[in-house]
Amino acid sequence: MAEDRAQGASEWVDHVVRIRDARDEAAFAELFAHFAPRVKAFLIRSGADDGLAEECAQEVMATLWQKAHLFDPARASVSTWVFTIARNRRIDALRRQRRPEPEDLPWGPEAEPQQDDVLALQQDSERLAEALRSLPEKQRVLIERAYFGELSHSEIAEETGLPLGTIKSRIRLALDRLRHALR
Amino acid sequence: MTKPMNNDITHHLSPQLLMAYSAGTLPEAFDLIVASHLSLCDQCRAEAESYDAVGGALLEDEPTAEMAEDSLAATLRMIRMGGEPDEPAPARPGTHVLPRPIRDYVGGDLDAVRWQNVGRGVRQALLPVNGDARARLLHIPAGTAVPDHGHQGLELTLVLRGAFSDTDGRFGPGDVEIADQEIEHTPVAEEGEDCICLAVTDAPLRFSGLMPRLAQPFLKI
Numbered sequence: 001m002a003e004d005r006a007q008g009a010s011e012w013v014d015h016v017v018r019i020r021d022a023r024d025e026a027a028f029a030e031l032f033a034h035f036a037p038r039v040k041a042f043l044i045r046s047g048a049d050d051g052l053a054e055e056c057a058q059e060v061m062a063t064l065w066q067k068a069h070l071f072d073p074a075r076a077s078v079s080t081w082v083f084t085i086a087r088n089r090r091i092d093a094l095r096r097q098r099r100p101e102p103e104d105l106p107w108g109p110e111a112e113p114q115q116d117d118v119l120a121l122q123q124d125s126e127r128l129a130e131a132l133r134s135l136p137e138k139q140r141v142l143i144e145r146a147y148f149g150e151l152s153h154s155e156i157a158e159e160t161g162l163p164l165g166t167i168k169s170r171i172r173l174a175l176d177r178l179r180h181a182l183r
Numbered sequence: 184m185t186k187p188m189n190n191d192i193t194h195h196l197s198p199q200l201l202m203a204y205s206a207g208t209l210p211e212a213f214d215l216i217v218a219s220h221l222s223l224c225d226q227c228r229a230e231a232e233s234y235d236a237v238g239g240a241l242l243e244d245e246p247t248a249e250m251a252e253d254s255l256a257a258t259l260r261m262i263r264m265g266g267e268p269d270e271p272a273p274a275r276p277g278t279h280v281l282p283r284p285i286r287d288y289v290g291g292d293l294d295a296v297r298w299q300n301v302g303r304g305v306r307q308a309l310l311p312v313n314g315d316a317r318a319r320l321l322h323i324p325a326g327t328a329v330p331d332h333g334h335q336g337l338e339l340t341l342v343l344r345g346a347f348s349d350t351d352g353r354f355g356p357g358d359v360e361i362a363d364q365e366i367e368h369t370p371v372a373e374e375g376e377d378c379i380c381l382a383v384t385d386a387p388l389r390f391s392g393l394m395p396r397l398a399q400p401f402l403k404i
């Protein structure tokens with residue numbers, strides 16, 4: 001785990017670039033070893049059985065290969081990108097819903113992103129992860145449930161017996177702190 | 184598409200809705216209205232992307248599940264069978280009234296909408312979303328009021344063209360009104376231009392007047 005974290009967000013970006021530019025299977029194998037078990041755990045936690053989670057995790061990783069050229073490291077870390085692919089797969093496979101996505105902004109064909117922007121974004125992502133880890137346990141659990149437990153805010157309130165207002169302000173507080181950490 | 188100036192948007196999505204959209208826990212109808220607002224609003228889009236980043240950070244810290252023994256090999260086979268990577272869809276600039284997420288459900292822009300009259304010149308079109316929450320487009324003639332009603336659940340309304348006003352203020356293109364149990368309102372479309380909006384509800388509305396209540400089961404609103 002500690003070694004995984006030492007593998008900085010920027011290094012994963014290089015892996016995706018190697019896949020995009022050179023169809024590099026060794027780079028893919030390393031990304032797979034890191035992310036596939038996490039995606040599978042995420043899907044199991046969302047209610048998939050082992051077989052479905054395995055199948056979907058493989059599909060998510062294959063999507064990463066297929067869409068490597070669409071990844072924009074000035075806008076997301078690789079973890080974030082994998083999360084959005086896994087989330088959409090979960091909505092499709094487990095909830096049997098479509099996932100409307102926002103229209104692409106008409107910026108036209110994007111030039112290669114500026115290295116400064118990439119580095120800043122990747123560092124922000126690492127700082128965000130640190131800030132999340134340093135949250136008080138209660139706040140962290142609430143955020144995890146909102147993301148992984150398939151619970152709406154009102155369901156979280158029922159589960160914990162806390163009034164909704166408190167929950168919302170806790171998540172707000174946590175995110176305000178996260179935002180602060182990102183400045 | 185013709186985007187309203189982002190600066191003109193004064194009513195935005197709540198952090199809770201943006202977070203739930205990012206977490207992927209909203210009903211499809213609500214995903215649709217969030218995606219539509221994000222198509223018009225850079226501010227909320229940036230916020231939504233930061234909630235995606237929270238998801239990414241959580242995934243990074245997820246405990247791991249063991250993969251099947253031949254998992255990587257199976258995935259590489261899947262990739263080879265998949266052929267060449269998808270090409271990004273070329274961004275086609277054009278002038279649309281409906282943002283793309285809505286066009287995907289309508290099967291085209293405004294001229295492809297199959298309207299149903301619901302009285303007083305108001306027209307609606309239900310969109311085919313899965314789940315209990317409903318999504319419908321509304322066409323309200325300029326100067327016309329939508330019947331006074333309260334809400335049993337949550338109702339979001341996104342203005343696509345024209346504007347309406349109620350006790351909560353004025354809502355123009357790109358603005359979202361968030362109405363819950365506490366709100367009883369009579370939105371009135373502004374004079375000058377017919378108002379077109381997307382409304383989503385997670386529970387049937389409660390109308391105060393007798394006629395609309397009788398019509399409710401037929402209108403599916």
Ligand SMILES: [Zn+2]
Pocket residue numbers: 192194195196220224226227228
């Ligand atoms: Zn907004």
Ligand SMILES: [Zn+2]
Pocket residue numbers: 332333334338362368
């Ligand atoms: Zn209403």
